[in-house]
Amino acid sequence: MCPQVSDVKALYDQQGxxxxxxxxxxxxxxxxxDAFADLEKKFGEDYTAYSLHNVHMEYDWVMALAKHPKVLESxxxxLGPDVLMLDSRFICKYPETDESDPGLPYVAWHxxxxYWGLDGGPVVSVWLALDDSLEDNGALQVIPGTHCSGLLxxxxxxxxxxxxxxxxxIPEELVEKENALLCPLLAGQMSIHDGLLVHASDPNTSQxxxxxxxxxxxxxxxxxxxxxxxxxxxxATALVSGVDKYGHFANQKPEM
Incomplete structure (x- = not known):
């Protein structure tokens, strides 16, 4: 049985x-x-690791992911019925051959x-897994409830x-690592988190x-x-659900 909308929101509001x-x-x-593999061939892995930013403006299949009914259901x-997509990016951690390298790609606690100059409403961040995202290849870690602590x-x-x-x-002394939880995902699954939730991910030490x-x-x-x-x-904002009666981001779009 699918959870009720009120239950989803209550759990999200509680844990972030x-x-x-x-x-x-x-x-x-x-x-x-398959479509992402085409981008890897076109741009190379050094580029696709982090530089495929807002390509929903160029590729219909990327926009379709952002507007997927099951994504928007959550x-x-x-957020309610009237929603804008603010931004998008593909992030890939590729296998590293030298696990002893102290500079392996990771995402710090943050x-x-x-990074978002916004007010008037929350930001929800999505990770839609194209690959399994597990402990050994650097899955998301979160500290539940930290979205209630304000901006650190x-x-x-x-x-x-x-x-x-x-x-x-975030300075290490402010991060309650003892409360951190891993959020493993199978390919095709999604996690969402509040823009104030403290989170990070370790290097990919798998193959x-x-x-x-x-x-x-x-x-x-x-x-x-x-x-x-x-x-x-x-x-690169786009209305993905409902109506936008405010137009707050209209002057941010480039002239076409």
Missing amino acids: YLTSLPILSPEELQQAR ITAV QDMK PHRQAKRSGNMLSVNQE RRRCGFVIRYVPTVAYPIQDPERPRHFP
Whole structure:
């Protein structure tokens, strides 16, 4: 039996995330993996690891993932019926041959809202798994309930290999690692988390790729702000559910 919308929202509001949500059928998953393989061949793995940013504007199959009915079922349960896709990115951790390398790619403990100059509403981040995302290949780790702690201080990461584009991290003394939980996913499943939830992921020490599609959603009532600590432009927003009666992001789009 599928959980009621109110139950989904209550659990999300309590812990700040939901995980192991089934999204893609085997056929849909294979189609997405095949399409992504074409991008790997075109751009190379060094590029596809982190630089496929907002390609939903170029590829219909990517936009279709962002608008997938099962994705939006969970997103609208949390945010309400009127939703904008804010941003998207593919993130891949490829197998590394030298596990002793101290600079293996990882994602430091952080909060997404540190990078998003927004107010007026929450951000929900999605990881839609194209590959199994398990402990040995660097699955998402979260600290439940930390979305209620507000925005924490961030600093420049001291450890090399941080995949975050601005190389920031929450200071170790502020991270309650003893409360961290792993969020393993099978390919085709999805996790979602609040923009203030403290989360991270370790290096991929397996012989398997770990690739996922990251999507950010906001309610249409949210709006961009000018914050020098969180500079951000949003040129790739798209209405994915309901109506946008505010148009807060209309002037952020590039002229076509």
